[in-house]
Structures are given as C-alpha cells and as structure tokens.
Amino acid sequence: MFTVRALFLAASLLVGLWALVSCEVDFFTAKRGKDAVLYNPYQLWWENRLAFYYNKLDSFSKITSPVKKMTMRHAFNFDLIRLIDERLRVGDTLLLPPRAYANSYTDGREAIWTDVRIYRYLSNSTTPLVAWENVGRRPKANIAVALVNGEFELLRRGDAPERYDSLVAVYQKASQ
Amino acid sequence: MISIPGLFVTVILQFLLGLGTLGLFRAPLRRSWSVPLAMIIGMYGHTVALLLCDVFALPINGTVSTGALFVATVLVHAYWPRVRPWYGDLVNKPWKPTIRLYDLPTFAMLAYIMYIPLWASWYWPVTPFDAMAGIDLVARQTLVDQRIDNAVFYDPSLEGFLSNQPFYAPFAMLMQVIIRALGVQMGQAWLGVLAVAHVSFLWMVLRSYIKPFVANIVVLLLVMVPEVHGYMYLLQTDFANSVFMTAGVVLMAAGMQSSDKRFLFTSAVFFAAACWSRSETILLVGLGCCAMLPLMWKEFGRRIALQVVAVIGSASAASFALWHGLYYYVILPVKPNVQAEVNEVSVGVFDVLWRLILVANDPAIWGATFILIPLLIVLSFIASYANAWPLSLGTGRYGNTTIAVWFVAIALGLIATGALFSSAIVEQTLRRGIFKLIPLMYLLVATTPLLQRSAQALESWEERKRR
Numbered sequence: 335m336f337t338v339r340a341l342f343l344a345a346s347l348l349v350g351l352w353a354l355v356s357c358e359v360d361f362f363t364a365k366r367g368k369d370a371v372l373y374n375p376y377q378l379w380w381e382n383r384l385a386f387y388y389n390k391l392d393s394f395s396k397i398t399s400p401v402k403k404m405t406m407r408h409a410f411n412f413d414l415i416r417l418i419d420e421r422l423r424v425g426d427t428l429l430l431p432p433r434a435y436a437n438s439y440t441d442g443r444e445a446i447w448t449d450v451r452i453y454r455y456l457s458n459s460t461t462p463l464v465a466w467e468n469v470g471r472r473p474k475a476n477i478a479v480a481l482v483n484g485e486f487e488l489l490r491r492g493d494a495p496e497r498y499d500s501l502v503a504v505y506q507k508a509s510q
Numbered sequence: 511m512i513s514i515p516g517l518f519v520t521v522i523l524q525f526l527l528g529l530g531t532l533g534l535f536r537a538p539l540r541r542s543w544s545v546p547l548a549m550i551i552g553m554y555g556h557t558v559a560l561l562l563c564d565v566f567a568l569p570i571n572g573t574v575s576t577g578a579l580f581v582a583t584v585l586v587h588a589y590w591p592r593v594r595p596w597y598g599d600l601v602n603k604p605w606k607p608t609i610r611l612y613d614l615p616t617f618a619m620l621a622y623i624m625y626i627p628l629w630a631s632w633y634w635p636v637t638p639f640d641a642m643a644g645i646d647l648v649a650r651q652t653l654v655d656q657r658i659d660n661a662v663f664y665d666p667s668l669e670g671f672l673s674n675q676p677f678y679a680p681f682a683m684l685m686q687v688i689i690r691a692l693g694v695q696m697g698q699a700w701l702g703v704l705a706v707a708h709v710s711f712l713w714m715v716l717r718s719y720i721k722p723f724v725a726n727i728v729v730l731l732l733v734m735v736p737e738v739h740g741y742m743y744l745l746q747t748d749f750a751n752s753v754f755m756t757a758g759v760v761l762m763a764a765g766m767q768s769s770d771k772r773f774l775f776t777s778a779v780f781f782a783a784a785c786w787s788r789s790e791t792i793l794l795v796g797l798g799c800c801a802m803l804p805l806m807w808k809e810f811g812r813r814i815a816l817q818v819v820a821v822i823g824s825a826s827a828a829s830f831a832l833w834h835g836l837y838y839y840v841i842l843p844v845k846p847n848v849q850a851e852v853n854e855v856s857v858g859v860f861d862v863l864w865r866l867i868l869v870a871n872d873p874a875i876w877g878a879t880f881i882l883i884p885l886l887i888v889l890s891f892i893a894s895y896a897n898a899w900p901l902s903l904g905t906g907r908y909g910n911t912t913i914a915v916w917f918v919a920i921a922l923g924l925i926a927t928g929a930l931f932s933s934a935i936v937e938q939t940l941r942r943g944i945f946k947l948i949p950l951m952y953l954l955v956a957t958t959p960l961l962q963r964s965a966q967a968l969e970s971w972e973e974r975k976r977r
Contacts, residue, residue, distance in 0.1 A: 336611055337611075337972070339971065339972045339974070340610055340611035340612060340972055341611055343610075343611070343612045343723055343968075343972060344611045344612035344614065344615050347612050347615055347616065347723070347726065347727065348615050348619075350727075351619060351730060354734075355734075373873075373874070375736060375873040375874050375875075375877050375878075376734055376736075376877055376878075378736075378874065379734065379736040379739070379877070383626065383736070383739065383740070384622070384623065384626055387626050387629070387630065388626075391629070394633065395633075400635070400695050400696075403633070403634065403635050403696075404635050407634055407635050407637050408635070408637070446639055449639075449643065450667055450668055450671050451642070451643040451644075451647055451668060451671065451672070451673075451675070451676075452639070452642055452643055454647065454662075454665070454667065454668065455642040455643065455646065455647045455650075456642070458650075460661075461667075462666070462667055463667035463668075464667065465667075465671050467671070468670065468671065471666075
C-alpha cells in the first residue's frame with residue numbers, strides 16, 4: 335500500500351483534481367446568446383457550489399428558523415405571499431395576478447408566486463384563491479394585489495370597486 | 511419536532527428491508543454492492559408499503575409509516591430458509607481489503623463533495639417549481655389530512671389548475687411523507703442519503719470493472735458533473751429514477767458477465783422501482799428489455815431469456831399500474847388529462863433529437879462528459895482495431911455490451927418521450943432524463959480496452975512488475 339510509486343499516484347491524483355477545479359484556463363467554449371464564452375465548468379462548479387457552501391456553512395448553520403430559510407431560498411416569492419396572507423381577512427377570496435404583470439416588478443426574476451399551486455404551497459394556508467386564468471371563478475374573487483415600486487397594496491372590491499376594476503383591467507392588459 | 515430515534519429506526523429498517531429483498535433473489539452480490547443497494551431498494555419497499563396502507567384506508571402518519579415498514583421488513587424475511595443462506599454468504603465472505611494509498615485522497619475528496627448534498631438536502635427547503643407544485647404540495651397535505659387523496663385534489667382554488675405535477679410517479683412524494691412524518695422540516699433529507707448510497711455503489715462497481723486508480727478518477731469525474739450534483743439535493747423525480755435505472759442496468763450487466771440469472775431477476779426490482787419513480791420509465795424498460803432479449807437468448811437460452819423479460823416486464827408493469835391504474839382510477843378524485851399531453855408522433859422526432867444534442871452540448875451542466883467520453887470511446891475503438899484487442903474487457907462477455915445496449919435504449923426512449931408527450935420539454939424534462947445516461951457513460955468508458963490497458967499498465971508500474 336505505502337510505496338513511493340503509490341505515493342506518487344496519490345499526489346498526482348490530488349494535483350490533477352486541484353488543477354481541474356482551480357485552473358482558470360478555459361477548457362470549453364459555449365454559446366451564450368450571441369457570444370461564445372470560454373470557461374472551465376469544473377472551476378465554476380467548484381466556486382459556485384462547493385466553495386460557496388463551505389465558506390458559508392457556519393453562518394448558514396446558525397440559521398435555524400424555517401421562515402428565514404424559506405426567505406433565503408425563495409426570496410420575494412415567499413416574502414410577498416407571507417405579507418399578503420397576514421393581511422387577508424376571513425371571507426377574502428384572492429385573485430392572483432397574471433405572471434406577466436408580476437414579472438414586470440421583479441427585475442427579471444420569475445414571479446412564481448402567481449401560480450395558484452405555488453401560492454398554496456408557500457403560504458401553507460387555506461385562503462380561497464382564484465388563478466387569473468380561471469375566468470369562470472374570477473367573479474368570486476373580492477381582493478387583488480396591486481404592485482407598485484417594490485411595495486404592494488391589497489384592493490378590496492367592496493371597499494374600492496373602481497380601483498379594483500381598473501386593477502383587473504391592468505391585469506388583463508398585462509396578460510395579453 | 512424531529513424524532514431522532516424514529517429517523518434512526520426508519521433508516522435501519524429500510525436497510526434491513528432492502529437486505530431482505532436482495533436476499534430473496536439470492537444474487538451473489540459483492541458485499542460492497544449489497545450495502546448501498548439495500549439502502550436504495552429499502553426506500554422503494556417502504557414507499558410501496560405506505561401506499562398500500564392508504565389503499566387499505568389506514569391513516570397516513572408516522573406510526574403507520576413505521577409500522578408498515580416494520581411489517582414489510584418482517585414479510586421479506588418470512589421465508590427465512592431462502593434468505594438465510596444469502597445473509598450467511600454476506601457475513602462469511604472473506605474480508606480482503608484492497609485499499610491503496612490513492613484511495614485515501616479519493617475517499618476524502620468524495621466525502622468533501624458528497625457532504626454538500628447531504629447537508630443541503632437536510633438544511634434547505636424544497637426549491638424546484640415542480641416539487642412545490644406537486645410532490646411536496648401533496649406530501650405536506652397528506653400528513654394534515656392523513657390521506658394521499660387529500661385536499662390538494664379537492665381544493666376548489668386548485669380545480670383545473672393542478673397540471674401534471676401532483677400526479678407524478680409517487681416515489682419522491684411518498685419519501686417526503688415518510689421523512690416529514692418523522693418531524694424533519696424540509697422532508698428531502700432522504701435525497702442526500704440516496705445520493706451517498708448511489709455514489710458509493712458506483713465507486714464499488716467501477717472498482718470491479720477497472721483497476722482502482724482509474725476507477726477513482728472516473729468516480730470523481732462522475733460526482734463532479736455539475737447538474738447531477740445539484741439534483742442530489744434538489745427535490746425532483748429524476749435523480750432517484752436514475753439511481754434505480756443505473757442499479758438495474760449494472761445488475762443486468764453483472765448477470766450477463768457471470769452468466770448468473772439471479773442477477774437478472776434481482777435487476778427486476780430495481781427496474782420496477784425506476785417505474786415507481788418516473789412514469790415514462792416503463793417505456794424505457796420495455797425498450798431495454800426488447801433490445802436485451804437476443805443477447806440473453808444467446809447467453810441463457812430461450813426459456814430463461816423469456817422468463818427474465820417476463821419477470822422484469824411484469825414487475826415494472828405492476829409498479830406502474832399500482833399508481834397509474836389502481837390509484838388514479840379507483841382512489842384519486844381527479845385525474846390528469848393524459849390525452850391533452852400526447853403529441854402526434856409526427857411532431858418533430860428529429861427536432862427533439864437536435865434539441866437534445868444542443869442540451870447535451872453544454873459543458874456548464876455536464877462538465878466534460880459529452881466531450882471526453884465519446885472521444886475516449888472512439889479512441890478505444892481505433893486502438894482496439896489497430897491492436898486486435900477484444901472489446902469486452904473488465905466486464906467480461908456481454909458485460910459492457912449490456913451497458914451500451916441500455917444506453918442506446920434509454921436515449922431512444924427519451925427521444926420518443928419528447929416526441930410523444932407535450933409535457934416532456936426537452937430543455938427541462940429530457941435534460942434531467944439525461945441523468946440516466948450519465949452513470950452509464952462513465953461505466954461504459956471504464957470498460958473500454960484503451961482505459962483497461964492503460965489502467966493495467968499503470969498498476970504494473972505501481973507494483974514494479976515487468977510488463
């Protein structure tokens with residue numbers, strides 16, 4: 335087991351691996367949009383997955399709150415649902431906006447919270463919901479979410495019918 | 511509140527259930543294969559037992575889940591005279607450690623790389639869209655309603671908007687139920703355990719195919735495939751499916767290599783588990799079995815070849831039908847609109863193929879896999895032709911042919927799936943379907959004459975032998 339040659343092989347294995355994951359010489363070309371990009375995928379993977387996690391392991395491990403973890407993982411999709419859900423009252427039926435409307439407020443990130451299944455999953459509540467695409471059930475909804483510059487407002491049809499209707503018209507326009 | 515004793519008991523019982531299942535088939539497995547395989551197949555057995563509890567209207571909770579696992583474990587050991595000799599072999603096999611110095615850094619690196627999936631699957635909440643919209647949505651509600659046909663399927667808010675995610679083959683969903691029932695917040699901790707079992711199994715398989723130094727390099731490259739490594743802690747059906755398929759193919763290859771039909775019958779359980787973890791796998795298993803039939807016929811004769819195909823086919827069909835037949839049509843209140851998902855076959859087989867090639871041609875997600883492995887295989891063919899080397903080394907007669915046949919069958923099956931089902935999007939569904947091909951590619955390359963000869967030469971040099 336412990337021969338000089340075996341030691342040489344063990345060392346060469348480690349050096350080879352180290353070179354593979356740390357070498358910034360670009361091995362591969364990939365087409366990204368219009369440009370061809372050169373990179374070493376193993377180095378990227380090592381940096382973004384392993385090194386990233388090992389660097390943050392201590393600080394991540396101190397976070398034990400499930401709510402905090404959900405926020406870290408799902409960002410605004412979770413936060414927004416939580417904030418909306420806290421403000422809903424008994425008897426509210428929430429009309430979820432079309433994805434295109436919500437996406438225009440998210441800096442290019444996908445607003446998956448508008449999907450009725452995702453809302454149900456992330457809110458973990460039994461709030462009655464109406465998916466935007468569910469045209470037949472839309473009249474049952476009595477509250478909708480207006481997004482404005484990083485904030486949101488809940489519009490109740492009963493409290494402000496005109497604003498509610500104009501918001502639905504904005505939804506309609508965005509979904510076309 | 512996490513039940514640590516419950517978690518411990520579940521893992522031990524799943525392992526014993528797996529050992530008992532392997533023992534029933536009596537395949538003379540290496541000890542280093544039996545341990546990870548038992549862990550893998552024990553999970554499958556536990557999920558089947560849990561679904562049967564639901565079919566028999568038992569409430570789904572932690573007690574019933576553990577009880578079902580206990581009963582299943584007892585049942586597979588009930589025919590003790592059949593199982594006992596296999597256990598005897600397992601325990602009495604001589605212990606011949608073949609550890610080399612370079613195994614130590616390899617083990618350290620594997621542990622370093624695999625710790626992240628283990629930690630992340632325990633730590634992080636479920637992230638992929640499909641899992642939140644289906645697998646875990648159903649699993650979490652199952653524990654609230656104590657039924658798998660729960661409020662998710664009755665909720666008027668979700669009516670008509672469930673899509674196909676909640677109807678996915680049930681393995682991942684049931685594992686979420688099992689682990690959540692033990693109080694593990696995020697449920698997906700099982701995924702890290704499955705990944706560790708899978709990687710240790712592949713490492714041992716590679717070491718049986720090729721000299722250890724090269725096997726170590728191959729297994730390290732395998733775990734470093736970025737996309738596969740990511741899905742070792744991201745909850746989806748595909749990684750588990752690839753684990754079961756790979757084990758099935760390896761066992762079939764072992765059966766062909768050793769002319770021992772017991773391996774082939776054992777592989778049937780793993781193929782059944784693969785069908786239990788992703789629905790379209792039934793198509794891939796069918797294709798693979800048809801492609802393997804002539805080889806099995808040649809090796810074992812007509813009767814055994816047909817028997818093997820019948821056993822694999824019926825086990826896989828039973829696994830598929832338990833969920834997609836019995837559960838869909840007898841118990842679940844709503845059904846997915848399968849008809850709406852079926853494309854006309856004429857819709858772009860070549861388009862699917864081309865898009866699949868484009869997906870495969872992305873080193874950012876597959877590393878060097880699709881460049882290095884075809885290159886090595888082509889070089890190996892040239893070297894074999896030039897030197898008149900036999901093509902089947904390491905795995906003996908038909909061993910690597912079996913892996914190659916399954917590779918082609920799975921690739922064709924994926925293309926057919928993409929052409930047949932509109933929900934099988936090449937850039938998403940089929941991209942993850944490639945997970946089934948990746949381990950086979952690395953196993954195949956390890957059996958090529960070029961690598962085999964190089965590994966032998968290296969070992970001779972290491973041992974100071976004259977060539």
